[in-house]
Amino acid sequence: MKSKVAIAECRTYRQEPAERAIETVLDLLGGWQEFVSPGETILLKPNLLARCEPEKACTTHPQIFAAAARSLQKEGFENLLYGDSPGNHLMGTEQTAEGCGIRQEAEALGIGLADFSKGEKVMYPQGYEADHFVLCSGVRSADAIINLCKMKTHQLERITGAVKNTFGCVYGFNKAASHARFPNADSFAKMIADLNLLVKPRLHIMDGVIAMEGNGPHSGEPMPMYVILASADPVALDSVFCRLVDLDPALVPTNVYGQEYGVGTYEEERIQILTEEGEVSMAEAVSKWGNADFNVERGADFKGQLNAIRFLQPLLDRKPYVKKQLCVGCGICVQACPLEEKAIYLKNGKPAYRYRTCIKCYCCQEMCPEKAIDVKQGRLARLADRNWKV
Numbered sequence: 001m002k003s004k005v006a007i008a009e010c011r012t013y014r015q016e017p018a019e020r021a022i023e024t025v026l027d028l029l030g031g032w033q034e035f036v037s038p039g040e041t042i043l044l045k046p047n048l049l050a051r052c053e054p055e056k057a058c059t060t061h062p063q064i065f066a067a068a069a070r071s072l073q074k075e076g077f078e079n080l081l082y083g084d085s086p087g088n089h090l091m092g093t094e095q096t097a098e099g100c101g102i103r104q105e106a107e108a109l110g111i112g113l114a115d116f117s118k119g120e121k122v123m124y125p126q127g128y129e130a131d132h133f134v135l136c137s138g139v140r141s142a143d144a145i146i147n148l149c150k151m152k153t154h155q156l157e158r159i160t161g162a163v164k165n166t167f168g169c170v171y172g173f174n175k176a177a178s179h180a181r182f183p184n185a186d187s188f189a190k191m192i193a194d195l196n197l198l199v200k201p202r203l204h205i206m207d208g209v210i211a212m213e214g215n216g217p218h219s220g221e222p223m224p225m226y227v228i229l230a231s232a233d234p235v236a237l238d239s240v241f242c243r244l245v246d247l248d249p250a251l252v253p254t255n256v257y258g259q260e261y262g263v264g265t266y267e268e269e270r271i272q273i274l275t276e277e278g279e280v281s282m283a284e285a286v287s288k289w290g291n292a293d294f295n296v297e298r299g300a301d302f303k304g305q306l307n308a309i310r311f312l313q314p315l316l317d318r319k320p321y322v323k324k325q326l327c328v329g330c331g332i333c334v335q336a337c338p339l340e341e342k343a344i345y346l347k348n349g350k351p352a353y354r355y356r357t358c359i360k361c362y363c364c365q366e367m368c369p370e371k372a373i374d375v376k377q378g379r380l381a382r383l384a385d386r387n388w389k390v
């Protein structure tokens, strides 16, 4: 059977069009009753990476959160909670949600905060890459999770969409520690695929009205895509996102391992795209909603080919670096580094890197509130990319 991905156009975050788009994708997928049952405790899990105004396109827009919540309430699903484990654990979920405008919407709708202030170790011996996770209590106690993810770029995995958004189920500092345990894009993606198999959100709804391109997932630029996507298959959903931005889904590790481990499929012929006008082909969806100029990493990945010639690795690595003129010396990047002996430290009030020990997890880049950290490619990779694109 094919994985269904529903697409609805939504050109603004005003309440009425946002609600209409959410209702449309739900209708196309058969309605909420396909995913949740009466009496269940339903956790709405937006992307709350950092305390950012909605206009920055860093987090799920409050109107998309509210539209999904209202739609559930209208259908009689009353046991709703919300939460996500933000990048800055010290700030906490509530304060982060307030800065993103989600707390206000939740309170107006009478939706409480799930318990993201505690974590529980969950053994997962059947995991392919991870044998345990420390999950937020609010995730453990929910009967069903509705994943309200954001359409964004990501410096480690190229994109962050439905599959990657489940990482916010992991409690607090364990997220940073996970970067140390799974230090490259492949092992990290394998762990994320395991996590998806464990927490199994019932439905994934992607806010792609205003997406984030470039230096995501925190410091990129807003880019209108004007779509809401929804699917029970997060890999299929992410692969439609990839196609819309002219990125080969097979280059995204979370797609590759998501498919290999049975989370879903990124193969076009196994995906059915549903719209208000009926079923459409991927090409038709791309011609209607695609943006080939979307700024996302499309370069070929040479890591696998070059394992045998490791001396070239420093020329291939993509390194974080600080744009000193934007840096205010707050030190959040240093706190974000998951290594015991930090690979970033403050020197004369500004961050400096120890590249020899840096594992390229990009947590520092993710958490910088001033967009002062970017990632640059090694010289050889730049050359390789240029050749590949010709």
Ligand code: SF4
Pocket (backbone or CB within 6 Å): 322, 326, 327, 328, 329, 330, 331, 332, 333, 334, 350, 351, 367, 368, 369, 370, 371, 372, 373
């Ligand atoms: S988080 Fe950003 S602004 Fe703060 S010290 Fe690090 S680079 Fe500078």
Ligand code: SF4
Pocket (backbone or CB within 6 Å): 320, 336, 337, 338, 339, 342, 343, 344, 353, 357, 358, 359, 360, 361, 362, 363, 364, 365
């Ligand atoms: S310096 Fe940045 S990229 Fe390197 S390990 Fe630390 S947080 Fe990760």
